[in-house]
Amino acid sequence: MQPYPVHVRIDLHTHSHASDGTDAPAELMAAAARAGLDVVALTDHDTTRGWDEATAAVPTTGVALVRGLELSCRWGPMSVHLLSYLHDPHEPALRAETDAIREARLSRARHMVDLIAADHPLTWDDVLAQTEPGTTVGRPHVADALVAKGVVADRSAAFTSILSARSPYYVPHHAPDVLRAVGLVRAAGGVPVLAHPGALTRGRILPDDVVRELAAAGLAGIEVDHRDHDAEQRARLGALAAELGLLVTGASDYHGEGKPNLLGEGTTSREALAAIEDAGAIEVVRPWRA
């Protein structure tokens, strides 16, 4: 493992149009270079589809790439997101689970469109027109279709109305229990980090005792520096990470045009990244040589 320079800028959570971001993976890498980042993690929802294109952009952009994904999970009825870094993309059990989640997301999106279509001018073809082939389909793509149809102004307006989790059109989808997911990620050689676990805007938050249970099962870290965390949550999660010996990470959760989040608005220390790379099955793709 090569050491990182002292002032290295690291953003460990971003999305491309392989899921619900709006940039192609190569565009995201170029945007990361413009934002002054040295290292970026591509963590599309439930897919590694963007990895190859992003990897190919490393030499031209000069930005190092951490290959990852953001796994859709549940704790009871609550939705939980788990980042996986540097896992073997061919390991069969994790692959089967991500395939199953993407499949379930597709039927769930079709179901939501059926419900919405009873009251608004929206068809499944409108949603398909907003997605790249093979993308992990999510509510943001339905939102883009509603925007294109003039039903709502933008993604955020869709999420506070028609697509809200409290809306009559909302349908949940299959996702693995987060405790099992930590095991799946570790078994694939990945480094599991809880994404935005203190995001009050997303409903209830994961109790401390559940985080303790996840840590005992192999959780490696907690994303603390994230725009959805207020000062109180940052303090709580920082203390919890210290208590449990977990890594602390930070990131933008950039989605391109789809969200206001800006690349580099949250960052991770080089020590935390070095620990992640030590624990992962595959290497960080670097533009520089030893």
Ligand code: AMP
């Ligand atoms: P889903 O995974 O299909 O349930 O949709 C949730 C995803 O939508 C999250 O991963 C976010 O990336 C995205 N999202 C949530 N709220 C908003 C918002 N207000 N504007 C844009 N995207 C959002």
Ligand code: FE
């Ligand atoms: Fe997303």
Ligand code: FE
């Ligand atoms: Fe997330």
Ligand code: ZN
């Ligand atoms: Zn995310």
